[in-house]
Amino acid sequence: MKCDLPIELLSGYLDGELDEQQKARVEAHLKTCPACQEELESLRRIDQRVRDRVFEEPSREFVFTLNRRIMDKIRVAPRRSLFRLTPIFAPVAAGLLILVILINISPSKKNAGINDRVIYQKLEPQQLLPISIPEPRIAQTTTQMKRAAYHDREKALAAGAEEDRITEAAELRDMDEIETTVQKREQVVRAIIDTNGTIIKVATGNSLIPEKDTMLENELSGQQLAPPMIAGQKKQIYVEVATEAKEE
């Protein structure tokens, strides 16, 4: 534009966002300024181009499974209180759940990926011990099962399910997902362990989409854990390792 009308006014005029005084000023100017008339038309065309661009449709998975995925996460949330209320029972139930899942998860399930919604796998404590995350970023690592997502929640949490029924729920054959997390979360470390038990990828962050942590990955990758076994077969798994500054 070669005249002195601020572009903000022309843009605001296009959006119908000017007050009466500003609007009158722009309209008076446009009557005598072909360059600004052309500029205004040009801005209109730009807006139209942006509006008209082709839109990428969401995936079928998004359309058909998003509700279930979200609802599964929402439904499991209240169960946290069970573990808080039953400090003795919870570890026992958690252990049973792990055992059943290790037996029942099909080896044909998809492999893990940092950015995927994949099978989270709880490791036995002795398997976690070899993980050594350098100070001062992480003082100690612990994991604790906090919730389990079930493929068929109606079965798993039949009405009236109580603490002493967790064991029954654990026996369901169609459980397909386990999430591990921690009670006192400061920073979450997620790692992919390959079939030989070697850490191959590491990500951090508390969001649902973890960020690849190159520094930590460099420090941790190659560390050896016991090879994860699921249903009698070696399997690459995705673990969420939580950190606590101080263990109680």
Place this chain on the structure above:
Amino acid sequence: MYNKVESDEALIKAVKNGDCESFNPLIERYKLPLYKVMYRMVLNRDDAEDLVEEAFIKAYRSIKRFDTGRPFYAWLRRIAVNNAINFLKKERRNLTEPLEFVEKSLSNSRNDPVAITEQKALTERINQAMLKLPREFRTVLSLKIEEDLSYDEISQLLKIPKGTVMSRLARARQKLKQIFDELEVH
């Protein structure tokens, strides 16, 4: 399961009273509009889908604080946009948009191969141009042009003064015009 169409307000009240199942119709109702907002911000399908999921979960976890008298979608969109802004800030990789989807999308909607080819090429150039815009510009432009929000709404959504919205939009359009010229988008 949900035979009657219940208002957002009724559903949210039910959720607040502990009926988490009432959140499901809200997901169904708003997942696609929200996906479009997210997609326009991040220009990547997978990221947009993840951000929608995160937004719903965050909304559910904050539902107790939601004022039932206000429009739910506007509140949900605010959560989603803020989340997407944080995501974009953290995003280190260069945004490069694969455009195979263009052909796929167009083939469903048109039969004229010439028109398809032309629109595909045009969309490709427009998306390239949008990707070249600074993130702040792309966000305000998308909220204004594609979501048709007012300056006041954008100001509240992005927590920036209304005057900043005005100047960002003007500069975004100027910048986009330059890029269009370079890419020969007419």
